[in-house]
Amino acid sequence: MGRKLIRELPKNIRRRVDGRYEARAKINGIDIDLIGTNLGQLEEDFKKAKAAAMKENGNQYIKELVKDLTLDEWFEFWLEKYYKPKVRQITYQYAIYKYNAFLKPIGHLRIGLIQESHIRACISRRKKVKQSTVNNQFNLANKLFQKAVQKNIISSNPCEDIVLPRNEAQKEKTSLLDSELEKIKQALVSKWYEEMFLLMMATGMRKGEVCAICISDIDWEKKLLTVQRNMSVVKGNIYAITPTKTEAGIRKIPINNEISEILHTAIKKRNQISASKKEYDGLLFLKQNGNPYNGRDISFYSKTISRLSGVNFTPHQLRHTFATRCYEAGVDPKITQKILGHKSIDTTLDVYTHISQEKTQNELLKLETCKMDAASINETTLQTIAIKILKGEKLGQKEYAALLFGLNK
Numbered sequence: 001m002g003r004k005l006i007r008e009l010p011k012n013i014r015r016r017v018d019g020r021y022e023a024r025a026k027i028n029g030i031d032i033d034l035i036g037t038n039l040g041q042l043e044e045d046f047k048k049a050k051a052a053a054m055k056e057n058g059n060q061y062i063k064e065l066v067k068d069l070t071l072d073e074w075f076e077f078w079l080e081k082y083y084k085p086k087v088r089q090i091t092y093q094y095a096i097y098k099y100n101a102f103l104k105p106i107g108h109l110r111i112g113l114i115q116e117s118h119i120r121a122c123i124s125r126r127k128k129v130k131q132s133t134v135n136n137q138f139n140l141a142n143k144l145f146q147k148a149v150q151k152n153i154i155s156s157n158p159c160e161d162i163v164l165p166r167n168e169a170q171k172e173k174t175s176l177l178d179s180e181l182e183k184i185k186q187a188l189v190s191k192w193y194e195e196m197f198l199l200m201m202a203t204g205m206r207k208g209e210v211c212a213i214c215i216s217d218i219d220w221e222k223k224l225l226t227v228q229r230n231m232s233v234v235k236g237n238i239y240a241i242t243p244t245k246t247e248a249g250i251r252k253i254p255i256n257n258e259i260s261e262i263l264h265t266a267i268k269k270r271n272q273i274s275a276s277k278k279e280y281d282g283l284l285f286l287k288q289n290g291n292p293y294n295g296r297d298i299s300f301y302s303k304t305i306s307r308l309s310g311v312n313f314t315p316h317q318l319r320h321t322f323a324t325r326c327y328e329a330g331v332d333p334k335i336t337q338k339i340l341g342h343k344s345i346d347t348t349l350d351v352y353t354h355i356s357q358e359k360t361q362n363e364l365l366k367l368e369t370c371k372m373d374a375a376s377i378n379e380t381t382l383q384t385i386a387i388k389i390l391k392g393e394k395l396g397q398k399e400y401a402a403l404l405f406g407l408n409k
Contacts, residue, residue: 010043018076027053031151035069035077069153071114072107075099078147090232090242095140102126102137103144111148116158123164135164175324180311187309193301195266196285196293200315202259204322204340207298207315208232209249212241214282215270218263223255225263227341233294241279241292249341323351 009015013023016035023034023046030053036042079099084092099107105125106118119141126134142159149157176184181201188194200210205227212229219226228250232240244250255263266284275281276290285293298315306312319340326336337348 009039013039013042013046023049025050025053033077033081033151033153035073069111070107071103071109071111074111074148074153075103075107075144078144082147088242090230090240093232093240098137098140099144102134103141112154114145114154114158116161119158119162123162131165138162138164174317175321176311176313176317180309180313181321183309183311184305184313187305191301191305192269192288193285193293193297195262195269196298197301197305197318198262199259199266200318201322202256202262203253204319204326205253206230206319206341207295209244209341211283211285211293211295211298213284215267215284216282217284218255220255223260224252225255225259227251227253231292231294233296239292239294244341248343251338251341253339320351323348327351 009021012025013021016022020035020037021039021042023032023042025032025046027050032046032049032053034042034046034049036045079092079095083095087095102122106114106122109118119138122141123134123138126137138159142157145154145157145159148154185198185201188197196210199205199213200207203210203225205213208230209227211231213225213227214229217226217228228244230242230244230249232242253259263284270284270286273286273288274290275283275286280286280290280292283292287293287297295315302313302315323336323340326339333345333348337345340348342348
């Protein structure tokens, strides 16, 4: 039997993983990017495009060659060539999600025919979604069309004149009271995910970080817990375990008695179930069906526990509360920065400053209350206070107020 001859591809033409052919070149500053399923036709178009690029009307000719290119086709090309090489895998996957949520309804249209009205229709379809989410999706679309302009595929960006409202103002971060934390802990008792929340409270870890903790991250000998991964859900039951958001996110947290007890209990629970997939074997926290947890799960469970405890809180509030406890204990900001995995000390100092302002405000409110209490103090009460002091008895808030303000009336 004769060997099957495989045709060698011409220069600057390659076969893509999806089976289509791609021709690329740059002539006189003009980028030529052509894709096709018919190699012969692509070669012919490529030859004409290179010849046209040598002339003054080269850009216009290339636009004619790609006039049938759909938005879906351009997105796929842009994603693989310009976007994927510059971002993390989870960011790449999230771009696909954003495109499908925002632009997919017009993906079948030829890119050269898409106008501002089409983009505004995409925005209108997302009116029930948070403004920050719509803004993120729109920003991706803007980048996509801007690159098409740069590559002479379209003459103008249909997103260019659209101005969206700003993101909603973020709610001011507040830390939880000890009494509130206690109520949350009580509501967590016997929940399968109890230790995951307790670990966030004790370490200030982000929700994606705690989901990605592996048993191998625990060093019992050195009493250190290494945080080095983040868990994200790409789509449905497809999970992505990626490095932490920043290099500073990779850190070692000292294991004190509280953390040690949480980890030991978590390991006992973990040994009761098997992972649904081999790649999840090492994870410390798994659902009872063997699947990993992700940030969305943590947010969902937070709402459940908020309802049961009567304390409305978010996962990030647990992180802020941990920072507050560090501040109150006099922990150096540099140490807190390392434990929390902040990239910049400024972030930690901002948290500390906010806590300080919050604390000052609370103390001033207490002072005002004391003044109000002192206003009701009379001479008989002062005599009673004097007797208590002589007997060594404990004074109440109103009695302290009398000593601070009442004696000066």
